Amino acid sequence: MTTRTAAQAHTAARIAHREHCVRCPTNRMLDRIGEKWVALIIKELSGGLRRYGELGRAIPGASQKMLTQALRNLERDGLLTRTVTPEVPARVDYELTALGHSLLPVIQAVAQWADQHIEQIDSARAAHDARGR
């Protein structure tokens, strides 16, 4: 296409640039940590090795599918290990790696900030909603 609108050219440039933004380490990790149930899994695993069923019971909100998916992603990224013990019934244990442990302080920093400021956020939101409508 030799002819295209300015809007299209602008859109193309934005799409190209988005690749960089999305691949930036900070955003990649925020995406990963922000995934559903990931933070809870890491926190639960910080107490040591856990069986699949234990995790499921510790995090009742997660469906089996989501729990498995999150665990697989974390395993893929080298944040935890998955150990299958072929006995009957089957037994699968999950445990944080060194890399996974190194992530704990970060998550705890977020948790601490959240606990300290959640009331401010709630009241700010309430005030904003009350004024706006």
Added chain:
Amino acid sequence: MTTRTAAQAHTAARIAHREHCVRCPTNRMLDRIGEKWVALIIKELSGGLRRYGELGRAIPGASQKMLTQALRNLERDGLLTRTVTPEVPARVDYELTALGHSLLPVIQAVAQWADQHIEQIDSARAAHDARGR
């Protein structure tokens, strides 16, 4: 329904419990921070007051719609202020509040961890993919 399967009862219990998980401050903040473009907006705003267009140019990946949506959510939570100056052409400035500034160290902690460990994660993922298939 006086009669329902054990599976249904279990599901109902999980749904009820999920309410607690989702409302936990840590997860709420992770959801908020993990939202698209939020981290980038905060980082950009850490340099001081910015106009809407400046933010748009600084974050070329975000569409107007997403940028506006994210800004409105952050304003609602009291993390930034939105100031309209009625001149021609229109001018709207965004600026972090004290609460918003207090979030900066947390985001930087995540960013720092990501920068330091992104290579480990990439190599772990590459190794995992190479083995698995």
Added chain:
DNA sequence: CCGAATCCCCACCGATACTG
């Protein structure tokens, strides 16, 4: 007991066009 596989919905996000 630990998943894999399947179906399905709707929430999110992007593109485009229009307004004050």
Added chain:
DNA sequence: CAGTATCGGTGGGGATTCGG
């Protein structure tokens, strides 16, 4: 300049069922 309105595609995530 700074949005709002609207439409459409996509995929995340939940329920359910089947296998080892």
